[in-house]
Amino acid sequence: GAVVSQHPSRVICKSGTSVKIECRSLDFQATTMFWYRQFPKKSLMLMATSNEGSKATYEQGVEKDKFLINHASLTLSTLTVTSAHPEDSSFYICSANSGGRDTGELFFGEGSRLTVL
Amino acid sequence: GQNIDQPTEMTATEGAIVQINCTYQTSGFNGLFWYQQHAGEAPTFLSYNVLDGLEEKGRFSSFLSRSKGYSYLLLKELQMKDSASYLCAAMDSNYQLIWGAGTKLIIKP
Numbered sequence: 001g002a003v004v005s006q007h008p009s010r011v012i013c014k015s016g017t018s019v020k021i022e023c024r025s026l027d028f029q030a031t032t033m034f035w036y037r038q039f040p041k042k043s044l045m046l047m048a049t050s051n052e053g054s055k056a057t058y059e060q061g062v063e064k065d066k067f068l069i070n071h072a073s074l075t076l077s078t079l080t081v082t083s084a085h086p087e088d089s090s091f092y093i094c095s096a097n098s099g100g101r102d103t104g105e106l107f108f109g110e111g112s113r114l115t116v117l
Numbered sequence: 118g119q120n121i122d123q124p125t126e127m128t129a130t131e132g133a134i135v136q137i138n139c140t141y142q143t144s145g146f147n148g149l150f151w152y153q154q155h156a157g158e159a160p161t162f163l164s165y166n167v168l169d170g171l172e173e174k175g176r177f178s179s180f181l182s183r184s185k186g187y188s189y190l191l192l193k194e195l196q197m198k199d200s201a202s203y204l205c206a207a208m209d210s211n212y213q214l215i216w217g218a219g220t221k222l223i224i225k226p
Contacts, residue, residue, distance in 0.1 A: 006159075043204060043218040044160070093159050106150075106214070108159035 003027055004096050006109025013084055014117055021079045021112045023094030029074035030096035034106070035067075038091045050077040050094075084116040119143045121217035123205045128223045129195055137190045137203050137220045145210020149181050149188045152204040154219065160204055163190065192222075200224045 003026040013019050023033055031052045036044040048069050049057040056069035066088075068080040081088050091113050095106040120142045129135040141149065148167040152160035166172055166181035166188060178191040190203055205217040 041221075043216045046214070046216075091157075095159075106162065108161070111157075111159040113157075 004030075004094065004107045004109045006094055006112055008112055009110055010113045010115075012115045012117065015085055016083055018080055018082045019084055019114060021081075021092055021094075021114075023077045023079070023096070023109050025075045025096045025107075028096075030077075031074060033071060033077040033094055033096045035069060035077070035079050036093045036095065038093060038111075044093065047079075052077075081114065084114070086116045089114055089116045119207075119209060119215045121205055121207060121215055123203075123217040123220045125218070126221045126223065128225060129192075131195055131197060131224055131226050133195050134191065134193050135195060135222065137192075137205075137222065139188045139190070139205035139217055141186050141188070141205070141207040141215070141217075143207045143209040143215055146183065147208040147210065147212055149179075150206040150208070150214065151177075151179055151188075151190045152206065154202045154204055156201075163203075195224050197224050197226070 005024045005026055007022045011019055033050040035047045037047050038044050046059050047062045050069045050071040052071045052074050058064045071077040091111050093111040094109040097106055123139040148165055150165050151163040153163050154160040163177055164179035166179050169181055169183055171178055171180045176193045181188045202219040202221050204219045206214045208214050
């Protein structure tokens with residue numbers, strides 16, 4: 001099946017620094033990727049939809065200047081958490097749809113656990 | 118508004134059968150998904166239903182009733198490795214997934 005790879009899987013950084021998380025579709029082209037945030041014991045919260053070659057679409061309440069998304073190619077989307085603070089510590093997950101949008105099956109990356117000290 | 122309801126937690130015995138229910142209310146409907154998520158890991162796809170009825174895939178089956186806005190995931194011959202959270206998600210008319218909070222399934226020997 002389709003594979004989505006996410007890197008790094010774990011990152012610890014100091015408050016005020018920026019962290020970049022990469023999401024790659026390994027065996028298919030993904031014009032759309034999704035970025036989620038998950039708090040402990042909570043469900044996925046869609047942060048933004050990453051569109052190849054255009055600006056990301058952010059969900060209400062998500063700061064676009066805080067969470068920068070770049071989708072420069074059909075196989076790579078990046079999420080940069082800028083000026084990270086402890087409250088940004090979370091599990092960030094990307095996903096991509098390998099088929100047409102009406103198939104809907106999402107393939108998820110392994111997730112990235114961010115800890116901001 | 119759009120809403121997904123599923124139980125917070127369920128407990129079952131190894132070797133038994135468990136049914137996890139999900140009700141949904143969405144603006145339009147383009148399918149119902151079930152995902153499995155082990156603690157600390159990303160979700161993995163289990164099933165997709167868009168037509169009424171039962172879809173069987175090995176030990177897992179998923180059922181959908183569009184008229185009732187209802188789905189269930191049926192797990193047979195439970196194994197300890199089935200201990201995980203099971204996420205129900207409905208796709209609305211804009212092809213956006215609306216996620217439930219997940220059902221934590223605890224399997225006891």
